[in-house]
Amino acid sequence: MMKNWLAAGAVALTVGMTSTIAQAQTTTIPGEQVGLATGAPLPEGVYALNTFAYRLTPNVGPGASAVDVGVNIPVLVWSTPLVLAGGRVELLLAPPTVFTFGKNRGANTLRDISINVGTFVGGIWAFDLGNNFGVSLLGGTYLNELNGDRGVLVTRGGALAAAPVLGQLASNTYRFGIAGSYTGNGYNLTANLTANIYDSPAKFPGFNTVGFGNTRGPFNISDSLNLDLTATKKFGNFEIGAIGYGTYNFDISQTSLAAGNRGYFALGGLIGYDFGKFTAQVYAARYVAVSVPRSEATEVFGRIIVPLYSPTPAAPPPAPLVRKY
Known part of the structure; x- marks a missing residue:
């Protein structure tokens, strides 16, 4: 059973947003594959998993x-x-959702909202190298142009706070991983490297949201890399260990999200x-290392x-009949 659920981590496909809305990151949230043996091929079958991430950002006051x-x-x-060339083929489907929760109360604080992320469709090619080692390749797309949402933050008093919330969803996200x-x-013991590639600059379909300025774009979106690291050990049915993860944005110019x-x-x-x-x-x-001062968070x-x-x-073959004469 352990190998099944560890290898089920060949997929935990998510989307993320930063603690401050203006600083965008990858569509695949850093840390989404932590705890999963994403390099190991899954035994044949169908698996379901649900991952929920919650980012506790610093309370900066009543703003x-x-x-x-x-x-x-x-x-x-x-x-x-x-099985192609020794690697098992695994197919993936995931429809992530993002939520924001206003930390304070009052007319000037934020309403809670939910944002649809484009459904992820993709596949994994996973190889058992022997001696308990495995390696996998992942490819797929978040269909943001089909059913992704831009998101608009509004105060409880009805005033605009920020828009769009997830500007990176203006483009489909092309995801590749090893x-x-x-x-x-x-x-x-797993290391997972994930790349998110965008068509940049990109626009949301339709029109700007009335009364909220430029919510359509175009937006310059940075391609990014995520690294997820896992080092855990099973003791009977229990598992315990250390994790680490992070993200790197390539385009941090003033015109980039x-x-x-x-x-x-983070560790x-x-x-x-x-x-x-x-x-x-x-x-x-x-967070133990950040490029934006005072942007530390706990997740x-x-x-x-x-x-x-x-x-x-398959039923085992019948034992041969042996008779003595």
Whole structure:
């Protein structure tokens, strides 16, 4: 069971936003693949997992810019029976949603909102290298131009606070990744590198939101890299260990959505438990390096992984009949 749910981490596909709205980041949130052996191929079957991330940002006072951010990512994975050149083919589908929560109350503070992210469709090509080592390649697209949302922040008194919230969703996000994992002896030692590539500059379809200025674009969107690191150990049904993750923006010019924000790195810990029918994980991290002063934040993640279907094992061949004469 452990290998199944560790490898189920071949996918936890999410979207993210920074603690301050003006500093955009990758569509794939840093830390979304922490705790998962994304380099290991999944056994054939169908898997469901749900990851929820919550970013606790510093409370800067009664101003309208104080928000916490949540991201919910339900994922469906089909690990197909197809094996090409030694690598198993796995198909992925995920429709993430972003939430913002105003930290204070009063007419000048922010309303809570939800924002649709373009549905992710993609696939993984995963190889078992032997001796508990695995490597995988991921490719896919967030269909932001089909069903993504721009988001508009409004105060409780009805005044404009910021728009768009997620300017990077003006473009489809083209996602590519490579991961390596060691899963022997109860360990999960995984490194995962994820790239998000955009058509930049890009515009949202339709018109500007009336009364909210330029919510359509064009916007200059920075291509980015995320690094997710996991080092955990299983003790019976329990899992515990250290994690780290971060992001790097390439274009931080004044015209970019990531203006002045090269990225950040966070460190923390993870605990998990295998209940048999499903596995649960909780992990948390604190920013330890930031490029924007006083932008440190604490993030908490929760995850449930459920194997939905696996092929019925083939019946063993009958034992040979032996007779003595």
